[in-house]
Amino acid sequence: MARQMTGARMVVQALKDQGVDTVFGYPGGAVLPIYDEVFQQNDIRHILVRHEQGAVHAAEGYARSTGKPGVVLVTSGPGATNAVTGLADALLDSIPIVVMTGQVPTFMIGSDGFQEADTVGITRPCTKHNWLVKDTDALSGTLHEAFHVATTGRPGPVLIDIPKDVQFATGTYTGPVKGGSKRYQPQVKGDMEAIQELVEALETAKRPIFYTGGGVINSGNAASQLLRELVDATGAPITSTLMGLGAYPATGKNWLGMLGMHGLYEANMAMHGCDLMINIGARFDDRITGRTDAFSPHSRKAHIDIDPSSINKVIHVDIPIVGDVAHVLEDLLKVWKSRGRKMNREGLDKWWKQIDEWKAVNCLSYKNSDKTIKPQYALERLEALTKDRDRYITTEVGQHQMWAAQYLHFNEPNRWMTSGGLGTMGYGFPASIGVQMAHRDALVINVAGEASWLMNMQEMGTAIQFQLPVKQFILNNERLGMVSQWQELLHGERYSHSWSEALPDFVKLAEAFGAKGILCKDPADLDDAIMEMINYDGPVIFDCLVEKHENCFPMIPSGEPHNKMLLGDASTKDAIKEGGAVLV
Amino acid sequence: MSALHIKKGSTKHSAYNLRPNFSDVIETHTLAVLVDNEAGVLARVIGLFSGRGYNIESLTVAEVDHAGHLSRITIVTRGTPQVIEQIKAQLGRIVPVHRVNDLTVEGPSVERELALIKVQGAGDKRVEALRLADIFRANVVDSTLDSFVFEITGAPEKIDAFADLMRPLGLMEMARTGVAALSRGGRG
Numbered sequence: 164m165a166r167q168m169t170g171a172r173m174v175v176q177a178l179k180d181q182g183v184d185t186v187f188g189y190p191g192g193a194v195l196p197i198y199d200e201v202f203q204q205n206d207i208r209h210i211l212v213r214h215e216q217g218a219v220h221a222a223e224g225y226a227r228s229t230g231k232p233g234v235v236l237v238t239s240g241p242g243a244t245n246a247v248t249g250l251a252d253a254l255l256d257s258i259p260i261v262v263m264t265g266q267v268p269t270f271m272i273g274s275d276g277f278q279e280a281d282t283v284g285i286t287r288p289c290t291k292h293n294w295l296v297k298d299t300d301a302l303s304g305t306l307h308e309a310f311h312v313a314t315t316g317r318p319g320p321v322l323i324d325i326p327k328d329v330q331f332a333t334g335t336y337t338g339p340v341k342g343g344s345k346r347y348q349p350q351v352k353g354d355m356e357a358i359q360e361l362v363e364a365l366e367t368a369k370r371p372i373f374y375t376g377g378g379v380i381n382s383g384n385a386a387s388q389l390l391r392e393l394v395d396a397t398g399a400p401i402t403s404t405l406m407g408l409g410a411y412p413a414t415g416k417n418w419l420g421m422l423g424m425h426g427l428y429e430a431n432m433a434m435h436g437c438d439l440m441i442n443i444g445a446r447f448d449d450r451i452t453g454r455t456d457a458f459s460p461h462s463r464k465a466h467i468d469i470d471p472s473s474i475n476k477v478i479h480v481d482i483p484i485v486g487d488v489a490h491v492l493e494d495l496l497k498v499w500k501s502r503g504r505k506m507n508r509e510g511l512d513k514w515w516k517q518i519d520e521w522k523a524v525n526c527l528s529y530k531n532s533d534k535t536i537k538p539q540y541a542l543e544r545l546e547a548l549t550k551d552r553d554r555y556i557t558t559e560v561g562q563h564q565m566w567a568a569q570y571l572h573f574n575e576p577n578r579w580m581t582s583g584g585l586g587t588m589g590y591g592f593p594a595s596i597g598v599q600m601a602h603r604d605a606l607v608i609n610v611a612g613e614a615s616w617l618m619n620m621q622e623m624g625t626a627i628q629f630q631l632p633v634k635q636f637i638l639n640n641e642r643l644g645m646v647s648q649w650q651e652l653l654h655g656e657r658y659s660h661s662w663s664e665a666l667p668d669f670v671k672l673a674e675a676f677g678a679k680g681i682l683c684k685d686p687a688d689l690d691d692a693i694m695e696m697i698n699y700d701g702p703v704i705f706d707c708l709v710e711k712h713e714n715c716f717p718m719i720p721s722g723e724p725h726n727k728m729l730l731g732d733a734s735t736k737d738a739i740k741e742g743g744a745v746l747v
Numbered sequence: 748m749s750a751l752h753i754k755k756g757s758t759k760h761s762a763y764n765l766r767p768n769f770s771d772v773i774e775t776h777t778l779a780v781l782v783d784n785e786a787g788v789l790a791r792v793i794g795l796f797s798g799r800g801y802n803i804e805s806l807t808v809a810e811v812d813h814a815g816h817l818s819r820i821t822i823v824t825r826g827t828p829q830v831i832e833q834i835k836a837q838l839g840r841i842v843p844v845h846r847v848n849d850l851t852v853e854g855p856s857v858e859r860e861l862a863l864i865k866v867q868g869a870g871d872k873r874v875e876a877l878r879l880a881d882i883f884r885a886n887v888v889d890s891t892l893d894s895f896v897f898e899i900t901g902a903p904e905k906i907d908a909f910a911d912l913m914r915p916l917g918l919m920e921m922a923r924t925g926v927a928a929l930s931r932g933g934r935g
């Protein structure tokens with residue numbers, strides 16, 4: 164229905180028509196007309212963050228935990244540039260985010276006006292698409308197209324830059340078009356011939372493995388259900404990337420655990436030794452493949468991905484299938500069932516025997532201590548004390564993130580929010596705020612390192628203001644743990660600037676914001692302290708002082724293939740050879 | 748450890764050496780990209796090439812359908828077959844891109860480029876320049892007592908050859924449009 168209204172009102176109307184209930188933002192001169200409209204309505208909640216980066220990460224947390232797009236409203240210039248890290252993060256992890264930025268009036272663009280930045284120019288390479296709207300009549304159509312682009316195909320962040328005069332001017336509002344913009348309609352159905360070929364390969368494979376990623380989660384709940392059905396019916400083992408945890412339950416009998424640089428021994432060995440690899444919604448990231456010319460050398464590889472540019476980008480595949488995971492899995496299951504549900508059972512039995520031998524290595528074992536809290540132990544206890552609750556986990560980036568992926572178990576999709584592709588320290592705390600906004604009664608825990616956490620600690624104000632009882636579980640080793648680990652392994656134990664000096668007293672910090680602080684340093688007190696954190700009705704900073712020298716294992720050293728893993732008790736000296744040292 | 752002296756990509760141990768199983772033959776391809784004629788679309792295409800480290804040998808762009816707001820970008824690029832495939836897939840991902848055609852592999856095509864070439868000289872050299880221009884069917888579009896501006900149209904190789912001949916005869920300046928290309932026959 165076409166109606167006349169101001170551009171600013173159109174923004175609020177379009178958000179309502181798109182079903183948006185929450186916006187994360189920060190006001191400023193160039194978005195004041197929109198903020199004035201936000202003030203005069205009650206359908207959309209606005210969450211005032213303390214920094215625009217926090218707004219985008221919060222929107223990411225909201226999006227990843229709900230499957231709906233996250234929405235951000237910030238001002239021009241510094242508002243927009245502060246949002247850039249979040250946009251890049253969402254682009255690499257394929258998270259649907261709609262960011263609206265204010266801009267100086269159209270007649271001032273290019274004059275270096277106050278708080279002017281070339282926002283579409285700056286954000287072009289870190290958005291899926293962006294728009295500068297110069298005409299109020301084009302605004303509503305652009306807003307609706309933005310939601311369509313962000314959520315269709317491979318999801319991603321989009322940005323709409325709205326000059327202040329466009330917000331003030333009156334124009335014609337049009338509602339959303341069913342099915343979205345005609346010019347952007349990615350293919351969702353997979354090619355049936357390729358699916359048939361994959362079924363034939365699956366029926367005869369002696370050592371098949373499913374390798375799944377964030378694409379399964381992005382495809383929606385149906386994709387996870389179909390994946391579970393497929394894996395359980397075929398009896399093949401399954402591993403997942405960091406981004407895909409929860410799509411197949413960690414309690415499932417075919418689950419091997421996460422793969423990759425800090426993945427489980429059995430998962431990486433199975434990837435190396437398989438004869439059929441079925442990649443579902445993952446992208447052969449370098450954290451997964453290790454050395455590409457020795458990556459799973461004896462397997463046929465199939466790749467299901469909605470983005471054609473992911474196919475053959477890094478690893479050559481034999482059976483490429485472009486399509487949405489849920490659509491392709493549905494067809495795959497149909498074909499496999501109609502052909503009589505055949506599998507090479509004899510081969511599979513032998514394969515599982517081999518996998519069980521690898522599992523027996525027990526790669527996550529570590530030497531516990533009754534004097535200091537081992538970070539692995541802290542996470543094991545956190546898992547034990549929270550697993551039966553309605554729980555969502557976010558993380559920052561580093562050792563604690565890898566330990567969380569190893570020691571926490573996810574049985575449902577959308578329960579695990581972490582910065583995978585970009586590796587953004589400072590992601591987890593604002594993300595936990597976004598998750599808690601979407602799930603007010605759930606237990607939301609950010610597993611953090613002290614260094615990462617400090618990067619966006621200003622969001623304590625947001626948590627207090629909006630009464631969001633997010634739990635900040637900080638594994639405090641007074642180090643940039645992962646940086647130290649690499650310096651130890653390949654820079655001659657010269658720990659250049661990788662320790663956390665002048666740390667705040669986290670308990671006092673919590674109290675200064677009006678939150679609860681808990682300090683724990685004795686393993687004997689840990690359970691009680693965790694329970695105190697869970698039972699407290701409000702935000703908690705949990706300062707868990709852990710063993711300072713602990714390294715994260717297993718580990719595939721850079722430049723090595725999957726079957727050259729370092730385990731916890733292995734000698735790490737000279738583990739990374741010359742070629743690997745140039746890598747990150 | 749002497750590890751840090753290693754050049755990036757100099758060893759197969761590098762995770763950045765991401766194309767071990769692919770051919771390393773470098774091919775030249777001409778791509779025709781049909782895009783919505785909207786602000787920033789050229790920046791998206793060029794940004795893709797610079798951001799991902801692809802080569803642009805030649806690039807032309809102009810509106811080809813005013814009513815439909817469509818522009819055609821013709822790009823000549825070089826890379827391994829796998830890189831060329833990536834370029835096409837990445838171009839196809841850009842929202843305002845309607846179609847990407849690889850004219851090099853999709854059957855025969857014609858390629859034309861226009862150049863303006865200024866030659867300064869007197870006496871025999873001036874006569875020789877004019878004679879060669881006639882052989883190459885280049886037109887004189889500006890003339891003074893000691894200079895010509897030639898207009899020449901043809902495949903890039905023909906323009907290269909003409910420019911090489913003009914160099915000893917007093918070539919001063921050259922402007923080239925870059926390649927425009929279409930498939931031959933009745934195909935779209």
